[in-house]
Each structure stands twice: as C-alpha cells, then as structure tokens.
Amino acid sequence: MADIGEQIKAAGWRQGCLLRRADLPGLRFDLPADQFAIVVSQSCDLVHHSLDTEPNIEIVTATSIPDCGGQYTHAKHSRRLHLEVSAVNGATHPVEIVPHARYFRPRAPLAALTPDPGLYLLDEALFVLTNWLAGRYTRAALPDEFNRRINLTHDKKTKKTASQLSKHVSGLYVEIHPFAEVSEETRYTVNLLGLVPEQYAYELQSIRTSVEAIAQLMRNANMDVDVAVRLETEVSVSRMRAFRQLDFDALSLKSDPPDPRPPARLG
Numbered sequence: 016m017a018d019i020g021e022q023i024k025a026a027g028w029r030q031g032c033l034l035r036r037a038d039l040p041g042l043r044f045d046l047p048a049d050q051f052a053i054v055v056s057q058s059c060d061l062v063h064h065s066l067d068t069e070p071n072i073e074i075v076t077a078t079s080i081p082d083c084g085g086q087y088t089h090a091k092h093s094r095r096l097h098l099e100v101s102a103v104n105g106a107t108h109p110v111e112i113v114p115h116a117r118y119f120r121p122r123a124p125l126a127a128l129t130p131d132p133g134l135y136l137l138d139e140a141l142f143v144l145t146n147w148l149a150g151r152y153t154r155a156a157l158p159d160e161f162n163r164r165i166n167l168t169h170d171k172k173t174k175k176t177a178s179q180l181s182k183h184v185s186g187l188y189v190e191i192h193p194f195a196e197v198s199e200e201t202r203y204t205v206n207l208l209g210l211v212p213e214q215y216a217y218e219l220q221s222i223r224t225s226v227e228a229i230a231q232l233m234r235n236a237n238m239d240v241d242v243a244v245r246l247e248t249e250v251s252v253s254r255m256r257a258f259r260q261l262d263f264d265a266l267s268l269k270s271d272p273p274d275p276r277p278p279a280r281l282g
Contacts, residue, residue, distance in 0.1 A: 020062040022126035029058040031141040032130035033100070034074070041128070042074075042120045049079040051100055051110060053136065055148060061122070071119040075144070077110035085180040085225070087111070090147035091187060092263040093154055098140045103133050112144070114151060155259040157189070160196050161203060164236035180225040183215040185247060187229065188258035202237055205230075208258055209244040219244055229261075 017025070034052040039045065046052060054061070056072045063069040083097035090096060093114075100108040136144070180187075190206040197203070209226040211219060223244045230240040 018064045019066055019123060019126055020064040023122070024062040026126060026129050028054065028061050028125050028130060030054065030056060030061065030145070031136040033134045033136075035128070035131045038128050041124055044074075044118070044120070046076060047078075051077045051079075051108070051134065053077060053100075053144070054130075055117075055145065056122075061125070066123055070122060072122045072125065074118045074120060075112055075148075076116040076118070077112045078116075080109050080111045083109045083182050085182040085184065086263045088143075088182040089185040090143055090150055091180075091184070091261075093147075093151060094264050096144065096147045097182070098143055099137075101135055101137055101140075103135070108134075112147075117148075150260075154262060157191065157259065157261075158194065158196050160199075161191060164203075164238070165232055167236070180229070181218060181222045183211055183218050184209050184222055184226070185212055186210045187226070187261040187263075188255070189261050190258050199237075202239055203233075205233055205238050205240045206258075207233070207240055207242050207261075208250070209242075210247050210250065211244065213246050213248050216246055219246075 032054045034042070034044075034054065036046070039052060044052060053075050054072055055075050060069050061072060077098075077100065080097065083099065086092055087095045087097040096112045098110060098112070100110055102108065186209075188208045188210070190208070192204040207226065207230050209222060211222055215222075223242070226244055227242055230242045233240045
C-alpha cells in the first residue's frame with residue numbers, strides 16, 4: 016500500500032490548492048459562503064511520507080472583496096493582502112487575506128479528498144502569497160524616526176493619492192541615508208524606487224503619479240527624496256541589495272478597514 020505522502024500526491028494536492036466547500040466539515044472547518052480555504056503548506060511537506068514528522072497542513076482563509084486595492088497587492092502591506100483566486104471558467108475572485116486567518120489541520124484526511132477542480136491560484140498569485148507569509152518574519156525594520164515623521168504628516172490630500180497606488184506596482188523600496196535614528200532637525204536622504212512587472216510597461220506614467228505622492232509625503236516630513244519607477248527587468252539584484260521594501264502598514268496612509276470576518280469557526 017502507498018504511504019500517506021504518495022496517497023496525498025495521487026489525490027492531486029500541492030501548495031496553493033483550494034479545498035472544496037463540501038469537504039470543510041471533515042477538517043473541522045465552518046466558513047461563510049464568501050470565504051475560500053487555501054492550502055499553503057509547502058508541496059514537499061504535503062506529500063511527506065511520515066505523519067509523525069509532518070502531522071498537519073497549514074490553511075489560510077481568504078474573503079471575497081469587490082476589487083483589489085493597490086496598496087494591498089504584491090505584499091506591499093504586511094497586515095493585509097489582496098490577490099485573485101482564478102476559476103476554470105475564466106472568472107476571477109478578488110480576495111483579502113489577513114495574518115490571523117491561518118489554521119493547522121491534520122494532514123491525513125487529504126489522502127481521501129481532492130482539491131477544488133474549479134478554483135486555483137495562478138503561479139504569480141501563489142508566489143505573492145507565500146512571500147507575504149514569509150515576510151511576516153523577514154521584513155526589514157526601518158528607523159523609528161523615519162516612520163514617525165511620515166505618520167505625523169497631516170497632508171490628507173497627498174495621503175489619499177498615495178493610498179491609491181496602482182495595483183500593478185509589485186513593490187516600493189527605499190534607500191535611506193543615514194539608515195539610523197537621527198535628531199528631528201536632521202534630514203534623511205531617500206531614494207524611492209517603484210518596481211513594475213514588464214507586462215504593465217504601458218502603465219508607467221500613471222503609476223509614477225501615485226509614487227510621486229508618496230515621495231511628497233516624505234518631503235513634507237523633512238526628507239530629500241529622489242524617485243524612480245522602473246520595470247523589474249531593468250534593475251539588477253546587486254542594486255536592489257541597497258534597498259529595503261517599504262511596508263504600507265508603517266506608512267499609516269489611512270486607517271486599515273476592520274477585518275472582513277472573524278476567524279473561521281472550528282468544529
């Protein structure tokens with residue numbers, strides 16, 4: 016008889032698969048109709064031969080929303096992620112994921128179940144999701160004084176423009192000099208870089224407008240700022256090592272909306 020890992024593999028499970036709604040009760044899950052359950056355990060862990068070594072799977076729940084907001088796509092915000100669940104009929108379902116909506120359930124039942132055949136994550140969406148989850152532990156911390164200055168900026172019009180950053184921006188990055196805590200009188204010098212996937216090259220001009228709004232927030236906060244918006248293919252890995260990703264949560268552009276749902280009920 017095949018071991019548990021081979022059975023789970025034969026059933027078609029891999030990272031990013033969605034659970035069928037009808038199978039949720041067997042995993043002691045009870046989700047509202049507007050939520051999805053996504054398996055985020057790494058594929059090798061899902062099909063590991065030993066339940067003693069890998070007893071559980073990790074699941075995140077995602078809540079349907081009207082549309083993806085630019086400041087929450089591509090893992091730009093550490094406490095809220097927007098992406099799309101794809102359907103085989105060609106439809107897409109914008110969803111929101113929050114950090115506390117993560118659950119561990121026994122792995123063994125997957126051997127008798129199959130993934131939802133009608134829903135899936137594109138490779139790009141799965142890459143963003145897994146990097147967002149990992150970033151909860153690995154994201155860079157910027158100087159407190161840098162964050163404090165931006166948070167004290169009261170230019171509501173500019174903040175509103177900045178919060179409407181295009182969803183096609185894959186990331187905002189800063190190179191800060193000095194990268195240190197400084198006195199209130201000392202000006203930071205900042206290189207602000209917005210990266211855009213190559214397929215959205217036609218959006219560069221409109222994207223730059225909202226990136227410039229974020230730069231203006233920094234200028235209003237006693238910083239000297241240079242702005243660049245580039246395609247991902249135009250910036251080398253060695254150049255990116257000088258930058259740190261800017262977390263929209265630290266910017267406090269506007270109050271986060273309330274969590275869309277309470278955590279899933281476990282049976």
